[in-house]
Amino acid sequence: MRKLYESIVNHKKTVIVAFVIAMIVSAFCSTMVNVNYDINDYLPDGTASTVALDTMNEEYDMSIPNARVMLSNVTVTQALEMKQKLSEIEGVEDVTWLDDVIDTEIPLETADKDTVENYYKDNNALFTVTINEHTRIETVNAIRDLIGDDNAMAGAAINTAIAAQATNKEVKNIIFLVIPICLAVLFLTSSSWIEPILLLGSIGVAILLNKGSNLMFGTISFVTNAAGGVLQLAVSMDYSIFLLHRFQEMREEGQAPKEAMINALCKSTGSILSSGLTTVIGFAALILMRFKIGPDMGLAMAKAIFLSLITVFVLFPVVLLYCYPLIDKTKHKSLLPDFGKFGQFVTKLMVPAVLIFVLFIIPCNLGQKENFFSYGSSQIFSTDTQIGRDTKIIEDTFGKSNNLVLMVPKGDLEKETELSKKLHDMPQVSSILSYVDNAGAEVPMDYLDNETLSKLISENYSRLVLTVDADFEGEATFNLIDEIRSLAKSYYGDEYLLAGESASTYDLMDTITKDNDRVNLIAIGAVFFVLLLSMKSITIPVILVLAIETAIWINLSVPYFTNDFVFYIAYLIISSVQLGATVDYAILLTSRYMEVREKASKKQTVVETLRSTTVSIMTSASILTIAGMLLWKISTHGILSQLGHLLARGTALSTIIVLFVIPGMLYIFDGLIQKTTVGVKFYNKKEKGVYEKEDYTALELD
Known part of the structure; x- marks a missing residue:
């Protein structure tokens, strides 16, 4: 790796020119990326409603009433x-x-x-x-x-169109606000006035490269488009900070800038790649979902982290070498206090915090599974929006209603008439538009004009358009879908087809609920395996994964205990995103603990670990929390707004557990950790009753 890094710092102009060209190309390509706002388009191929829609599009010239x-x-x-x-x-x-x-x-x-x-x-x-x-x-x-x-x-078409227009505008507003807020956070936590601009600028380049390279997918989902840039910014900012701090350390040791940068790159590669890998795993787990929004976001975000790493290892070192004189000139005193007293404060609370944490594990794990879920797009707009108010006015006046299309093999009008009568007997079916209902089975097809006939009869199918007095989703609606499918099957076997938003939402529910446990287990297992290899310990991965998973369970159980509903898409995504994004904080703190513990007692180690890591953790967590809050408050799209809400709350919960609970768990299981970790020898001198501050500034936090 050293030769590669030497080549990078020796060809600074080439690197700059290459990235400028890539940025121009990406800016152009990003304008050609299509965004899909229709959730039903992401159903797996082969589901009943997807086959029905595809067949109807082939057989008829018009879609389902929407x-x-x-x-x-x-x-x-x-x-x-x-x-x-x-x-x-x-x-x-x-x-x-x-x-x-x-x-x-x-x-x-x-x-x-x-x-x-x-x-x-x-x-x-x-x-x-x-x-x-x-x-x-x-x-x-x-x-x-x-x-x-x-x-x-x-209706569904109205929702999709309004969502497309509103989200494009709102994403721009979020970016417009998140940039100055991130700068403010970085100004507070940095030691130079120019550092925040360089840090944000380097990640901005990576975000632009990712948006442009999304053209390889042709079309991306609205979730990826709205949340991708914000997540990339918040999650990958740490990588640049790691490298910057290591570069400053090398220079403080008296090394020349170019040599300091090469050494900084060599020494920080392992920690940055480990951090990046756990984040990539969190996003990559989404690729395994059958519901296609998962792979859509997983691929795009895994690519985003990869491009962020390339930017950090290639562009950012060159930028630092050009700008270090300006960094030196704009240095200032720390704007934040020393966190040694915070570390001492945590030592007094950490054991009770662990006990409280243990009490939360089981009820929150059970609660987050019992949420009331919304699977489709029928509730994406609240009554605070015009479309939400319009929907309420229509439902208050005419009741709830949606349309389903039942297609059966044409030819047997007697059987079709019997089926229609049985459908009319269902209390939720308010009307049916079909050949046997409107023309009558006794009327020859030749007597109808082509325009009317083409709406009802195709080359292979007869079409019954059902208007049902039911929500677009929910237990009652899903039971109705089951009832209609069972009735149609009793007459036509597997030759019938049922299409419509409720049918698609039913299949969506069936698909993504099966995805959840499998995707979570794979994500947890993969992160656990990476921690096992990087930490060379059995106990530490258990502690860290349990801590972050519990933060996720608490986050997702809040709607259950507050009697609110959850969009299942947001529920699925946040499970992987919160794990991948915030496990870094736990790794950061634990790595520092293990490093300091070789030279200090348990309590001293906890204090020093918190003193030296709190700023780094709070910087990243603040940016991710703020990004989530902006998405929550600005977006009128219910799924995106809730995803932002869960992201903000989940990040805050993970941060609290990392800073208050994990130190206590490391303290309590200190002996077990030593016995189950390869190559570790902890400081064994009798622990002193009073904390004595030692100089640990030479130890870099990786």
Whole structure:
């Protein structure tokens, strides 16, 4: 490695030019990366609802109805005029209203009241709209311009379009705020006014390279797009800090800048790579998920950490060699107090803290498994947003409703009629649009116009569009999906197909719940194995993994104890991200403990370890917590906002456990650690009752 590092520092201009070119290319490429906001697109290939959607797209020219538009205070004539205007909007494939199920020329009082009130109630008209997924944003904006803010629209297509527009704007706001806040944190914890700018700048380069290189995937998920840069910044800042501190140490020993940098690189490689590897493992575990948002984020973030490491080992050394005179000129006194007293304070609390920690393990582990989960996108917008208010207005007026499409082999109209009657008997089914319901089995297909027929009959299938009075997800809805599938199977075996947001969400629930335990076990096992090799100990990996996993369990059990719901996607992601991102703090503290313990008593070691590591841990934890809080408070997308909330709270909990509980666990199990760790010999002199501060400044924290 030394020869490689010598080559880097001897070719500084080449390195700068190469990175400038890479940045320009990445900036251009980042504008061409597509972002997908539709959760259902990430279902595994081969699931029932995915096959149904693919088949329907092949057989029919239009999609499932995916939006509802409500007009207030309109007459039937005005509603019919608006239906025509909606139909003329580019991207609107179909609009269904009352005139599609009854003759609106006759007095409505003579028609079936329940049928009428599904579409027209108290002078409010409700249209069921099918929007083309390829023009969602433009079409939704056109519908809003047509109906104005006084009327309402809701549905999966509306949610996706609004999420795409809002998130793009909100991500920019988050970046705009996180940069000055990170600078403020770094100014507090650094010894030079220029250091924070160099640290943030180097990570900024890595973030740009990662965003540009995402073009290799073609399309990335909205989760990766919104959270990727923030996570990369917060998680990989440590690597630059490690190298900077080691470089300063080498220079303080009297080494020339170039030689100091080469030695700093050689001595910090192991610690930086170990830290990076545990983080990569946390993200890489997501790749093993069948739910495709996991692999999407896992690959992108593993690549992000890899590019951060390259930037730290190649670009940052060159930048430091160019800028060290400026760093020297802008040095200032420490703005933070010495944390020796904090270490003494922790020694008084650490044993009780461990006892309290033990009491939390089992109830929090059980509680986080019993959360009420939301699996789809039906609850991503709160009533504080316009789309949330619109959804509530429509549901308060017409009730909850969503559409399912049941496709059965065409040809047997008698069997199809029997199936339709059984479906009508289900209390949740409010209406069915099908050939046998609207034309009648006795009407020959030749008598229908092609436009109407093509909506219901394809080359191989007959289509029944069900409007059901049910939430898009939940136990009752999932039971309804089971009931419809069982009924269809009793008539057609495995030849039927059921599509719709609720069907997709059902399959999504089935998929990602199976992912959870497998992904977590692999992530924990991989991190444990890395710690086993790097620490050469059996006891230490158990302590560190248990500590961080408990922090995760506490974090994820809070919604259960506060009777709140959790987006399962956020639940899945945070389990791996919190482990990968915050186990570094535990490794940092434990490595320092093991180093100092060879020269000091247990209590002295705890104090010195906290004195020398607290600033480093708090710097990284503060940035990650602040990044999570900004994502939580700024994002109107429920999944992203909750992911930020869990990230902020999880980082804070991990930090508290690292600073207050792990020192106590190391203290209590000190003897066992010595016996189960290869090549360790602890200081055995009788421990003194009073802490005597010793000079440990020559020991670098890795």
